[in-house]
Amino acid sequence: MALDTRDVAKIAHLARLDVKRDERDHFSAELSNILDLVEQMRCVDTTGVEPMAHPLHMAQRLRPDRVTETNEREHFQQIAPQTEDGLYLVPRVVE
Amino acid sequence: MQWEPVIGLEIHTQLATNSKIFSGASTAFGAEPNSQACAVDLGLPGVLPVLNQGAVQRAVQFGCAIAAEIAPRSVFARKNYFYPDLPKGYQISQYELPIVGRGQVEILLDDGALKTIGVTRAHLEEDAGKSLHGSFSGAGGDLTGIDLNRAGTPLLEIVSEPDLRSAEEAVAYARKIHQLVRWIGISDGNMQEGSFRVDANVSVRRPGEPFGTRAEIKNINSFRFLHKAIEFEIERQIDLLEDGGNVVQETRLYDADKDETRSMRTKEEANDYRYFPDPDLLPVELDEAFIEAATAELPELPDAMRQRFRDAYGISDYDAALLTTSRATAGYYESVVDLTGDAKLAANWMNGALAAALNKAGLEISESPVSSEQLAGLIKRIQDDTLSGKIAKQVFEAIWAGEGDADQIIEAKGLKQITDSGAIEQMIDAIIAANPQQVEQYRAGKEKVFGFFVGQVMKQSQGKANPQQVNALLKDKLKG
Numbered sequence: 001m002a003l004d005t006r007d008v009a010k011i012a013h014l015a016r017l018d019v020k021r022d023e024r025d026h027f028s029a030e031l032s033n034i035l036d037l038v039e040q041m042r043c044v045d046t047t048g049v050e051p052m053a054h055p056l057h058m059a060q061r062l063r064p065d066r067v068t069e070t071n072e073r074e075h076f077q078q079i080a081p082q083t084e085d086g087l088y089l090v091p092r093v094v095e
Numbered sequence: 096m097q098w099e100p101v102i103g104l105e106i107h108t109q110l111a112t113n114s115k116i117f118s119g120a121s122t123a124f125g126a127e128p129n130s131q132a133c134a135v136d137l138g139l140p141g142v143l144p145v146l147n148q149g150a151v152q153r154a155v156q157f158g159c160a161i162a163a164e165i166a167p168r169s170v171f172a173r174k175n176y177f178y179p180d181l182p183k184g185y186q187i188s189q190y191e192l193p194i195v196g197r198g199q200v201e202i203l204l205d206d207g208a209l210k211t212i213g214v215t216r217a218h219l220e221e222d223a224g225k226s227l228h229g230s231f232s233g234a235g236g237d238l239t240g241i242d243l244n245r246a247g248t249p250l251l252e253i254v255s256e257p258d259l260r261s262a263e264e265a266v267a268y269a270r271k272i273h274q275l276v277r278w279i280g281i282s283d284g285n286m287q288e289g290s291f292r293v294d295a296n297v298s299v300r301r302p303g304e305p306f307g308t309r310a311e312i313k314n315i316n317s318f319r320f321l322h323k324a325i326e327f328e329i330e331r332q333i334d335l336l337e338d339g340g341n342v343v344q345e346t347r348l349y350d351a352d353k354d355e356t357r358s359m360r361t362k363e364e365a366n367d368y369r370y371f372p373d374p375d376l377l378p379v380e381l382d383e384a385f386i387e388a389a390t391a392e393l394p395e396l397p398d399a400m401r402q403r404f405r406d407a408y409g410i411s412d413y414d415a416a417l418l419t420t421s422r423a424t425a426g427y428y429e430s431v432v433d434l435t436g437d438a439k440l441a442a443n444w445m446n447g448a449l450a451a452a453l454n455k456a457g458l459e460i461s462e463s464p465v466s467s468e469q470l471a472g473l474i475k476r477i478q479d480d481t482l483s484g485k486i487a488k489q490v491f492e493a494i495w496a497g498e499g500d501a502d503q504i505i506e507a508k509g510l511k512q513i514t515d516s517g518a519i520e521q522m523i524d525a526i527i528a529a530n531p532q533q534v535e536q537y538r539a540g541k542e543k544v545f546g547f548f549v550g551q552v553m554k555q556s557q558g559k560a561n562p563q564q565v566n567a568l569l570k571d572k573l574k575g
Contacts, residue, residue, distance in 0.1 A: 014175070014367060014369065016177055016184075053170040053192070053372045053377075053378045054372065054374065054376075054377050054378060056377060058377050059377055059378060059379065059380035060146050060376055060377040060378060060379045060380070061145070061146075061377075062146050062147070062148035062151060063119070063145040063146060063147055063148060064148055064149075065112050065113050065114055065147050065148055065149025065150070066113060066114060066119065067113050067114045067119055067120070067121045068114070068119030069114075069118060069119045069120040069121070069131075069133040071127075071130040071131070072133065072134075073127075073129045073130050073132070076129075076132070076134070076137060076139075077129070082238070084231050084232065084240065085128065085240070086127055086128035086129050086130070086242075087128050087129065087227060087231075087240030087241055087242055088129065088179075088240070088241040088243070089231055089238045089239070089240055089241070090179040090238065090239050090241055091237065091238065091239070092228070092236075092237035092238055092239045093178070093179055093226060093239050
């Protein structure tokens with residue numbers, strides 16, 4: 001399977017990555033190589049093998065349901081470009 | 096030829112945990128903006144999510160309540176999209192391996208029949224923050240304010256099978272899930288605060304044909320709007336198809352002001368979420384012991400309680416359903432029955448006068464000005480003939496108004512029913528003597544005049560004469 005430059009443009013847009021037009025050939029080749037590797041792996045017989053969700057053979061630890069965080073808004077908002085009335089401000093989004 | 100609507104619902108219900116699903120920030124509603132948004136909720140670099148046991152327990156409890164299989168192993172996945180109220184650029188959700196598998200609930204239809212609705216699955220995920228489109232003075236022109244207090248609040252998304260065939264069925268199902276999550280205490284179900292939100296997938300088809308193309312109506316936050324939005328959407332699709340058009344698969348918004356659904360400006364890559372297992376979280380493995388511990392203290396479920404009320408107390412399915420709309424209602428009812436021993440009178444008063452008064456005042460049963468002890472006190476005075484039904488209504492209103500218990504009000508207002516035959520006879524004698532003309536008419540066969548005499552006795556006794564005794568004595572005396 002191969003990805004063409006249109007696929008690259010679409011993936012880049014979904015990831016909000018600014019991939020320049022003249023870079024698309026390069027990326028389509030690299031990504032296609034990865035897919036070739038996947039294609040090779042598909043030749044392996046995986047009958048009876050449980051799909052792996054995580055490389056560690058461990059189960060998720062659970063945290064007790066307790067509030068442990070305090071209000072650090074002022075601290076966090078120091079690195080925000082713009083705030084007002086405790087809100088983070090962003091360019092207007094339209095539904 | 097007829098069209099058959101096919102409807103499935105996706106219900107997002109916030110789980111009533113103290114802290115968020117992946118962080119130790121508080122989930123309390125109504126706090127100062129961003130005062131409950133910690134580094135994890137803000138998606139700052141280097142943070143890691145740690146799963147809240149309370150959220151997992153509640154999901155397991157819900158699964159148990161709908162007789163679903165609890166997955167021994169479930170996996171969190173990233174659902175990728177960009178929106179300012181989702182700072183990480185992805186929502187942690189579950190995709191291929193949800194925690195709750197297939198289950199079912201029963202809904203009571205208007206004709207009294209029960210219908211089983213399949214629940215496809217229920218999965219855990221995090222809520223997003225809120226965007227506020229106010230006017231902000233900050234530089235840069237048009238701005239949106241972001242409050243991330245809600246970001247990371249645990250949600251259980253409950254997905255139904257497309258088993259619903261009308262707006263009424265959809266509302267009955269949504270109410271059922273709402274009743275259930277509140278009953279088992281996993282969510283407050285507060286729709287105004289957004290704790291319980293419904294998306295409806297609606298399509299129409301000719302009966303027996305394959306499903307038609309569906310439209311999804313997003314974020315409906317009242318049962319009334321759910322009904323209206325689905326009705327509108329069914330009509331819209333039928334009109335479209337009958338005019339030879341096609342339904343487009345899309346997301347629509349319900350506009351309550353205009354009572355219509357309209358297409359959301361379609362994002363170019365809608366539904367291209369590129370799910371993949373979240374590498375920050377390990378698979379969740381639940382053993383029997385965990386599931387048993389989580390479900391050990393589940394209360395008797397509403398369907399079981401409805402059947403028990405019907406069978407043990409001899410009340411109708413309809414009455415039993417009303418009395419089991421919430422645990423508070425059911426508890427109130429059982430308390431009144433315990434105190435009075437009269438299940439039918441208790442049901443009649445609760446579903447009659449009390450329900451009407453609560454409804455009118457917009458109060459929940461837990462806020463009722465009339466306590467279960469007070470209602471039982473009133474019912475006891477009906478049982479021992481101190482009060483007639485009519486006067487009992489007056490006493491109820493006085494209790495509601497905070498004038499005291501039934502006995503205090505009866506005493507203070509002198510409302511005790513007159514059951515002394517001698518006293519009633521005296522009144523009747525006087526009335527008969529004062530109205531010879533009506534007596535003649537009655538004796539001549541004009542039986543309607545009887546009502547006139549009853550009215551006179553009640554007027555004279557200020558409604559306090561025992562009606563059965565008045566009837567019997569009047570009949571006797573008028574015979575002459």
